[in-house]
Every structure is written in structure tokens, then in C-alpha cells.
Amino acid sequence: MLSHSLRHTCSRLAAPATTSKAFYATVRNLRSQPSDSDDVEPPDNDFILSILRANPSSRDTKSYMANFGLRPRPNPLVHPIKDPLPSHSPPLPTRTLPHPKEEPRSVSPVVNDILNPIYRRTALVKIQGPFTDRQLDSVCRGIIYLEKLGLVSVIVIENDDLVRGDEHERDAILEETMRVAHFLESHGGKARPTLGALVRLGPSPDDEHTDAKGEYIPEAHAYPSDLTLIRSALRAGEIPVLPPLALDSFCRSTRVDANDVIAALVRAMVAAAPTPAPTSDPDLPPSPGDVDLTPLRLMIINREGGVPSYARAGLPHLLINLHSESHHIAATFQPAWRATHPTALATLALARTCLAAMPPSASAVMVNHRSPSSLIANLITNKPALSSSLPHGLAPARKLTPNTPTLLRAGLPIRVLRSPAALDRPKLTRLLEQSFHRTLDAPAFFARLATTLSFAIIAGDYAGAALVTAEPAPAPDPIAYLDKFAVLPAHQGDGTVDFLWVALHDESYGLGLPYAVNPNPGGHRGMGEGRDLVWRSRADNPVNKWYFERASGHCRMGADWVLFWCDAEKRLQREQGRRGNAGLSFVEDWEHGRIGLWKDVVGKIPSAWK
The missing domain is CATH 3.40.1160.10 (Acetylglutamate kinase-like)
Structure with a gap:
């Protein structure tokens, strides 16, 4: 729904506001009314509907099959049994057998998948x-x-x-x-x-x-x-x-x-x-038992x-990075919750102890x-159940309820670096090249960061990074530009992407809000004024769907690029409070001309790749 609405942002900027529901390129109108299309919980006794409701992506399906998928067994009709007699034994006498009425048929792989556990x-x-x-x-x-x-x-x-x-x-x-x-x-x-x-x-x-x-x-x-x-x-x-x-x-x-x-x-x-005993044939799967x-x-x-x-007015956390957030959650646990959730903190400590011993993919x-x-x-x-990096206003009210589960991952440490000299260049280069599958023009890229870097958010030992630069512009303040957002392929799907984007929100367009008081070392801990965050992505980038869901708006930059932005949330809340029940207009005075300025500045940023 959101990405479909945002596709027409630029054309709507020039159109008259003919309806009170006209959508400017922000999520402000989506914050009031949740969608009614898919918020009806199917009956829990329906196994098939429960699976369909999970709505797994291709990556989710591959991950599930990697853990639980069938290990195909050799077909005896395709792999004949070897002669058990020693090589020096004389051959057995042979005789011609009548042709069988029916030749053995090979078993369909689909049938094998159904019959094998x-x-x-x-x-x-x-x-x-x-x-x-x-x-x-x-x-x-x-x-x-x-x-x-x-x-x-x-x-x-x-x-x-x-x-x-x-x-x-x-x-x-x-x-x-x-x-x-x-x-x-x-x-x-x-x-x-x-x-x-x-x-x-x-x-x-x-x-x-x-x-x-x-x-x-x-x-x-x-x-x-x-x-x-x-x-x-x-x-x-x-x-x-x-x-x-x-x-x-x-x-x-x-x-x-x-x-x-x-x-x-x-x-x-x-x-x-592992409990399964090793077999002589590595191609054989474990036995059914x-x-x-x-x-x-x-x-x-x-x-x-x-x-x-x-951050969600007492509704549950969606995803918790235990490494970075568990102590902060315990420190900010409100007294009233100790009556309604008396075992929450004990369970949080249990999860941290258990996940430290379990495999990295565990949760x-x-x-x-x-x-x-x-x-x-x-x-x-x-x-x-819902991505923790989605804007809070986009979480449908009837989907995010007190019954929404909390997922906990062992997670990674998140830290914020303000100086280009603090970056580990070899590790950052490896991260960017493995994430984008391209060769970095390292000398030119780091020379640009030396003069423009605003801050860098690093996940773990450079398992992921978000680099934000301050781009000079003919305006009171420089433009906050998301230059690179990258996660190693090995960490895509383990929550690192969401952990990184939440930290990015708290340091840029979400800055100044009470729920942006993040515990990350080097961060502003919620103190300051939020800034509009701008970035660009190639038009054929498969990640754009993910960007559409998190951006306030987007605009085409020719045939090859898409410009995305997230409005400073504190400013939007202040403007909404000033106007009261009237709400924000279709285009506020301070919004005039900013998209053209962004396109002009961002379009001149050189490529970082060879």
C-alpha cells in the first residue's frame, strides 16, 4: 500500500489538493487510520492458514529449508547395490530370465519428499x-x-x-x-x-x-x-x-x-x-529417529x-538486540510494568544466557x-511479527497489540563513530564490497569521507554500517545524506538490518524524541534536533521495496535513480501540535523547493565504485 502511494509523489506535488485525503510524500495521513484488509486473525486451529499467514519471503523459505529441509536418499533403482563378492571370486553362472511384466519405475522426487521424514x-x-x-x-x-x-x-x-x-x-x-x-x-x-x-x-x-x-x-x-x-x-x-x-x-x-x-x-x-552418529556414506541423511x-x-x-x-506506550518490543539493549531495557522498565509483566526482566536475562550458548542463527x-x-x-x-524499523505510525493499531510477540536475538554491539580517523578502512572496504558486489574506489571514497562524514553507525566487527555525510547546500544547514547502508550477506536475515536502521533513526530523523534515547556508545541518546535524512538508490535495486516502507517519500531522478527521504519527526510533531486539529497542510511553507535542492545536491555526489 505504501509503496504504491509513494510512486506518484512528484506528480502530486503539482496537483491541487482536491480531497482532504490527498497524500503528500509523508506518512502523516497513514498514521491515523490502520488498514482493515488483513488485520483479521484466522482461527488458530487451522494449520494451513497459520502457515500462509506467516507470508515467508524467498530468503525465509531458503533459511527454513536449510534447517528442516529433506535430505534426499539415494534411489536403489538409480544406484545399484555393489557386488558384495571379493574381486578374486569367480563370476556366478548366469541364466536368462523372462522379461518382467512391468519394469520398475523411478520414484518421483515429489513422492520421495512426501514420504521421507x-x-x-x-x-x-x-x-x-x-x-x-x-x-x-x-x-x-x-x-x-x-x-x-x-x-x-x-x-x-x-x-x-x-x-x-x-x-x-x-x-x-x-x-x-x-x-x-x-x-x-x-x-x-x-x-x-x-x-x-x-x-x-x-x-x-x-x-x-x-x-x-x-x-x-x-x-x-x-x-x-x-x-x-x-x-x-x-x-x-x-x-x-x-x-x-x-x-x-x-x-x-x-x-x-x-x-x-x-x-x-x-x-x-x-x-x-551432535547426537546423530556419523555414517560411512556422507550422502545419507540421518535416520528418521x-x-x-x-x-x-x-x-x-x-x-x-x-x-x-x-517507545510504543507499553506495547511489546518487536525485536530486541540483547547485546546492546538488555541493560537499557531493564534500566527504563517502568514501575507499573512490574505488576503487569512481573517476569519480563527475568525472561530477558534468561534469553541472554541461553542465546549466548545457542547457535548464532537461534532466537x-x-x-x-x-x-x-x-x-x-x-x-x-x-x-x-512486524519489522521493528518500520515507522511507528505505520504499524496498524490492530496488528500491534499487547499480544504481539517479542523476538529476541543475541545481536551485535552497535556504536556510533564521529571521526573519519576512527573508521577501520580495510574492514569497511570489505563490508561495502561484499554487500554491494562491486569494487570500491577506496582512495577517492575515503578522501570524500574525510571532509563530509557526519557519523557512522557500526554493527559488531563491521558486520553492518550506515554512513551519513553532511552535504554542503545553499541552505542554513547541510543536507544529512545516507551515503552507504550495508550489511554482510552472512548477517542479512538475522536482525542486523533492523538493528542498524533503528540506530540510524535515533541519530538522524528521529533525534529529539523520547523513544530515541538509544544506549549505543557514541550516540546522542535522544538529545538534539532531528534532521531530514536523504538518500538515493538505483531504480532497479531490489532493496527499494524495503526503502519504500520506511521512507516518508520518494521521487524519481531521471530513469536510473530514486531519491528517498525521511522527514524529521520532531519537527512534524511540533507543527502538528501548533496547528491542532487542523493538521498539516498539503505542502508546508518550509517544504517548498526542498526536493529540487536535494535532487541538485545529491545528483552531483560522485560514485564510490570503480
Whole structure:
């Protein structure tokens, strides 16, 4: 919708405002009325609709198939069995056989794909009740859906209403374990409830010697040898359901926090992988009973939903960079949220500990029990329900609700550099050339940055970068120009793009707003006046669709280029407040002539490529 509207920006600038809904090249009118076309939640009991609603991109599909796709087995009709006799044995006598009535037919690859089991992966799931029967039925249905797609859950039960130390707490928690197993089996799954403890009480010996302050250290640990029951259940196609119990030094089981059990299991399962035994033929896939024990997802299913965000008026965070944001989120957590989301910060700390041990592609998700279908979307796309880098006004009100899940990634450190001398030229050159697949004219490019660089945002060890320059112009202030925005191919799809753009927003056109108080080293932390951000992109760039969704407007620059811009949000809010209910006019006085100025200045910027 947005990109279609923006295609006609320039022609509308000259057209009269014949309707109150006329759209100038900003998102101001889109901020008031959400679209009604696709905000109806399909029934969660429809497996196919849940998959279709995920709407995976081509990259999402490839990533899913890389993790869960079929490993084709050799066709015995195509690969005949080798002669088992030694080479020096005399040949066996032969005789002519009658021609068979029907020749063997080769099996269709499609049939093979249907008949062969998918390659299964594991997830650690915390079911954080209490839940009513109807709620738990919905949760278990979602878990069975995940199993159909190849993600087998290892479930740990928790009940927030059970008082620690109560006389009957053990009986109650075991009853809850059996209750979850019952609902899983009612939806066609096979569950293996465990009534004993699999983890050991006390921190891991490695944690006892750590000096990390403020880090979550689980009060339980496990060794790969402790996972025999889980491994057996997964190989048998069963879902382990575990109570939050741990063995003390006297081999007595005692109730502990479910977070401690999950953290202990994650570390042990990573240490125990890979479980499939190596085969003599590398082309053969794992047998149907084999399961990769390395957890690919951490899922927290609760009654609270995701982590509330100060930037979204208490609605959940969409995507969290744990490396850069977890301490800032804890520091800005409002007192009122401690009553409505009492376990949010504890879950945040759990996710950080677990994802530090899990593979880089792994993620964690916090989801309300009312949205089980969102687990399928997260599995297939490994992305949040809505992109966190979209303008807040473009998130449809009925899509972003208290039930919207929060996706958590281990993430990368984000820092802001103000001096060209602080840039690592070889690493930045490698990033730009691998991202754009072109050869950089390094001497000319860095000579230009030496005089024009405003700031650079660097993700990790140059896994991504956004370079903003101050372009001289016949105006009171120079033009803030996004010269380069690049992410290494290996990090495209892991959240780095969104993390980088959010930081770019907070340092340029979003500067001065309360929710731009970012924790990135070197950043302005929300202090200052926002500036219009301008950039150009080739007309055939496949990334333009992504730019259309985030830009305030765009305009063609001949046949080869498209000019994009984002209006300074603080100025727009100030103008809207000054005009009150009248709103902004079609073209404000300060907007006259600026697009022509931008096109003139940007069109003279030399290419950075050889």
C-alpha cells in the first residue's frame, strides 16, 4: 500500500489538493487510520492458514529449508547395490530370465519428499501458567503444529500461582506436567511426561568462577550424560514434558525456578550435540529417529506477552538486540510494568544466557498464550511479527497489540563513530564490497569521507554500517545524506538490518524524541534536533521495496535513480501540535523547493565504485 502511494509523489506535488485525503510524500495521513484488509486473525486451529499467514519471503523459505529441509536418499533403482563378492571370486553362472511384466519405475522426487521424514530440530519451551483448560489446549495445539514443521519441543512446566515451599507444591506441579501431556496427546502428539529431576541443583562449576556482574547465573546445571531420557524421547518421536525439579547433593528432588532448568538444559544440549552418529556414506541423511539436540529456538509461552516498550506506550518490543539493549531495557522498565509483566526482566536475562550458548542463527520468542499461530510464523521466518524499523505510525493499531510477540536475538554491539580517523578502512572496504558486489574506489571514497562524514553507525566487527555525510547546500544547514547502508550477506536475515536502521533513526530523523534515547556508545541518546535524512538508490535495486516502507517519500531522478527521504519527526510533531486539529497542510511553507535542492545536491555526489 505504501509503496504504491509513494510512486506518484512528484506528480502530486503539482496537483491541487482536491480531497482532504490527498497524500503528500509523508506518512502523516497513514498514521491515523490502520488498514482493515488483513488485520483479521484466522482461527488458530487451522494449520494451513497459520502457515500462509506467516507470508515467508524467498530468503525465509531458503533459511527454513536449510534447517528442516529433506535430505534426499539415494534411489536403489538409480544406484545399484555393489557386488558384495571379493574381486578374486569367480563370476556366478548366469541364466536368462523372462522379461518382467512391468519394469520398475523411478520414484518421483515429489513422492520421495512426501514420504521421507523431515529433518527435525529441537526447541526449549517454557509453558508458564497457570492456564485454563481452553488456554492450555490452544498452547498445546500450537506446539503440535511446530512438530509437524520439524521443530520438536522439550517442555518445562511452570505455575506462577504455586507458592514456593507449599506442602503440596510437588504434587501440584506433577499434576500440571501430566495435564500438559494429556492436551498434547489430545491433538495427536506423543508426550513423555517426566516425574523426576534431570538437572542438578547449584550453579555450573564454570559459573562459580565467573566475575560477570549483573549477569544471570542459573542455580542449576546438567551434563550431557543427564540427557538420556530427553534423547530417548526425541528419537521415539515423543515430546518430553519436564517439571521444574533439580537433584540436590543427597539425590533428593526439589522445586527450582523453571528458568534455571531451561538454562541448564540449553547448555547441556549444546554440549551434547551432535547426537546423530556419523555414517560411512556422507550422502545419507540421518535416520528418521535421529534428532539434532542443539536447540534452535527458545520459546516462552506465558500470560503476559512480550517485553513492554517505552517507545510504543507499553506495547511489546518487536525485536530486541540483547547485546546492546538488555541493560537499557531493564534500566527504563517502568514501575507499573512490574505488576503487569512481573517476569519480563527475568525472561530477558534468561534469553541472554541461553542465546549466548545457542547457535548464532537461534532466537528466542516471548508470546502470549492467545497467539499460538505466531509461533509458526516465528519458526518459518525467524522474524518479528512486524519489522521493528518500520515507522511507528505505520504499524496498524490492530496488528500491534499487547499480544504481539517479542523476538529476541543475541545481536551485535552497535556504536556510533564521529571521526573519519576512527573508521577501520580495510574492514569497511570489505563490508561495502561484499554487500554491494562491486569494487570500491577506496582512495577517492575515503578522501570524500574525510571532509563530509557526519557519523557512522557500526554493527559488531563491521558486520553492518550506515554512513551519513553532511552535504554542503545553499541552505542554513547541510543536507544529512545516507551515503552507504550495508550489511554482510552472512548477517542479512538475522536482525542486523533492523538493528542498524533503528540506530540510524535515533541519530538522524528521529533525534529529539523520547523513544530515541538509544544506549549505543557514541550516540546522542535522544538529545538534539532531528534532521531530514536523504538518500538515493538505483531504480532497479531490489532493496527499494524495503526503502519504500520506511521512507516518508520518494521521487524519481531521471530513469536510473530514486531519491528517498525521511522527514524529521520532531519537527512534524511540533507543527502538528501548533496547528491542532487542523493538521498539516498539503505542502508546508518550509517544504517548498526542498526536493529540487536535494535532487541538485545529491545528483552531483560522485560514485564510490570503480
